[in-house]
Amino acid sequence: MSTQRQARAVRLGPRSLAALALVSAVGAAGFGWPFLAPPTSRLSAHAQDAPWLFAGLLVLLVAVVAAAISESGLGPKAVAMLGVLAATGAALRPIGAGTAGIEPMFFLMVLSGRVLGPGFGFVLGSVTMFASALLTGGVGPWLPFQMLAMGWFAMGAGLLPGPDRLRGRAELALLAAYGFLAAFAYGTIMNLAGWPFMSALASNVAFDPHAPVATNLARFLAYCLATSLGWDLGRAVVTVVLTLTLGPAVLRALRRATRRAAFETPVTFDTPDRGRASEAPHMSPVTYEAGP
Numbered sequence: 001m002s003t004q005r006q007a008r009a010v011r012l013g014p015r016s017l018a019a020l021a022l023v024s025a026v027g028a029a030g031f032g033w034p035f036l037a038p039p040t041s042r043l044s045a046h047a048q049d050a051p052w053l054f055a056g057l058l059v060l061l062v063a064v065v066a067a068a069i070s071e072s073g074l075g076p077k078a079v080a081m082l083g084v085l086a087a088t089g090a091a092l093r094p095i096g097a098g099t100a101g102i103e104p105m106f107f108l109m110v111l112s113g114r115v116l117g118p119g120f121g122f123v124l125g126s127v128t129m130f131a132s133a134l135l136t137g138g139v140g141p142w143l144p145f146q147m148l149a150m151g152w153f154a155m156g157a158g159l160l161p162g163p164d165r166l167r168g169r170a171e172l173a174l175l176a177a178y179g180f181l182a183a184f185a186y187g188t189i190m191n192l193a194g195w196p197f198m199s200a201l202a203s204n205v206a207f208d209p210h211a212p213v214a215t216n217l218a219r220f221l222a223y224c225l226a227t228s229l230g231w232d233l234g235r236a237v238v239t240v241v242l243t244l245t246l247g248p249a250v251l252r253a254l255r256r257a258t259r260r261a262a263f264e265t266p267v268t269f270d271t272p273d274r275g276r277a278s279e280a281p282h283m284s285p286v287t288y289e290a291g292p
Helices: 014-036 047-054 057-072 076-096 105-136 143-158 168-197 213-227 229-261
Strands: 267-270 286-289
Touching: 014 057, 014 143, 014 168, 014 213, 057 105, 057 143, 076 105, 105 143, 105 168, 105 229, 143 168, 168 213, 168 229, 213 229
Parallel strands: 267 286
Antiparallel strands: none
């Protein structure tokens, strides 16, 4: 069993972690404000305007991505891999549009986050959702919530235990279980993004800004059961099936590409006058010979 440390295309440094913590905190407030704001608050009184207030998350998300890329020194190989995976995910998303949650992009996000780490996973999830929205015309106040939720989804896969040791059926079982649960979690938190703003459509399960938290929680659960349970179940089942069937081949391909890209290998130059440049400890550098 291999114990070699897995390379990471994006390593979150202090600035990136701080930005990620900020956007996650604001995002949690953006998703959960119906249960955090008291019935008498001004936010509840302006419930129909709240999507535009939290659409400002998009600016913070872009800042997180920019900080992660700039601080990690993301090289051209990592940028190329990010572009290929984001384009593939964006192209996969419309395949099952309108068909019972058949969304194959989710399994790709799980496997990519697992192999390339939580930093790359968050960036990939956010960028993929943004590219998909441009591709399908799905740009709106919900887009920041989708970007954040998918970033969390892919980042969580990168935080699963045993990235350097766990392989084979055990790893596939772990990824399939995570994909199943995370698919439901994604659907649930995305319901939170839209549920408070549909009172005119379904009063029995809609958010009531004047009701206590317990009442709104019961309404939200009824809303999820009535509207999205079947869709979330389809997404979860598709993610599990694709992970178990295509997962081994995709994981091998991603790991092979990661090894060849050598994201964490420093580049040094040897010149006739100066000799070998300094090398970072415990890392094998890629060396180029310069001519006279």
